[in-house]
Amino acid sequence: MNVRTFCLGALSFGDASGYEIKKMAEEGLFSHFIEASFGSIYPALTKMTEDGLLTCRAENQSGKPDKKVYSITQEGLAEMKSALTIFPRKDKFKSEFLFIMLLSGHLDEVHVRKVLEQRTNEMAEELEQIEACAELAKNPGTKFVNGYGRALFNAAVDYLHQQENFEPGLADVGSDEHSTTGWHEEQKPQAAE
Amino acid sequence: MNVRTFCLGALSFGDASGYEIKKMAEEGLFSHFIEASFGSIYPALTKMTEDGLLTCRAENQSGKPDKKVYSITQEGLAEMKSALTIFPRKDKFKSEFLFIMLLSGHLDEVHVRKVLEQRTNEMAEELEQIEACAELAKNPGTKFVNGYGRALFNAAVDYLHQQENFEPGLADVGSDEHSTTGWHEEQKPQAAE
DNA sequence: ATTTTCTATATCAGTTCTATATATGACGTT
DNA sequence: AACGTCATATATAGAACTGATATAGAAAAT
Secondary structure (H helix, E strand, O other), rough: OOOOHHHHHOOOOOOHHHHHHHHHHHOOOOOHHHHOOOOHHHHHHHHHHHHHOOHHHHHHHOOOOOOOEEEOOOHHHHHHHHHOOOOOOEEEEHHHHHHHOOHHHHHHHHHHHHHHHHHHHHHHHHHHHHHHHHHHHHHHHHHHHHHHHHHHHHHHHHHHHOOOOOOOOOOOOOOOOEEEEOOHHHHHOOOOO | OHHHHHHHHHHHOOEHHHHHHHHHHHHHOOOHHHOOEEEEEEHHHHHHHHHHEEEEEEEOOOOOOOOEEEEOOHHHHHHHHHHHOOOOOEEEEEOOHHHHHHHHOOOHHHHHHHHHHHHHHHHHHHHHHHHHHHOOOOOOOHHHHHHHHHHOOOOOOHHHHHHHOOOOOOOOOOOOOOOOOOEEEEEEOOEEE
């Protein structure tokens, strides 16, 4: 799924400007599984307007730059439906936090503990934000994704609280330093061939 | 965090080729929160070898292309530590699946149900894969991330099972079609000004 | 009074992804 | 026996996207 489809989906909920679409990706009901930057949103909106998938009207605002409000057309709705009638690929989850925790044995213990504590607080806050959105989810689709978010963030916060006393370290007693990954053990280079 | 840091981290567990690093990002203990493609890994390894962060030896393999096995140097380890001694930014989670579910009211009901069913099965399989890795996690870091993965995937699979009978629809009875997003309600365009 | 934050659009360099090309061995299958 | 497909292994071009920056006035905070 690309930025075009995201913008079409966002506009299917109602007219919006590029700035507002960006905010939808940052806050609100589906901020937790969408990413998009101005650098991709603005060109996409311009291109799609040229292609007839959107219409654009400039709303004059005294002082501020004109707000360009986009509406989705019938062609846009059709394109959106066709782009979403697929079997979705695997979710993409990238976590700097988990990478730091993974390699915490190489890092300063005090820093790791601070990172863990901060992340626990951040996640708890985000969970609250999602829960605050729950009542705004009124149709089956929005309810589903809000419920999914609550379930996942709840699990994450629970786990982080359980790990409050985490202690980094390179390996368990009696373990070889280089046998802790579990990756493709069967393919590990044999010493002699 | 960029591909460079990912490669350094991967190589801190032991020597590997570009192909093997890619597999670490696809399978194994930390496949669930790392993404990286050949198109970024190979150039990164070449560049870092030039920069003295890695060393490279070519392993001749009859028939197959030579395997370039990389080792991390002291400089590489230092760069890794400095790159990881930060406060991590927000996790990035992108889900085509949730976007389809969000807009399921616009889509074919039969298709949506198939998507939901397939995803439930896929997630259950992935959970099993993570659980199978659990015993291979031997140091605090790997245990932490494996536990986190299990907690999250467990929650996701539970939620998906609860939603087996999901029925897509555009809005609840009595709801205005355009009032279901909950985004910036306070800024919604006033009809007249 | 001054700084910061928010609204709002826009662009660009750098980064990363997707898809493809190459080459070979192993394995199944028609 | 020929064929397709899968796994190993490296590499790259082009598309897509991000992150940072620029501009500029209003509002809020200090």
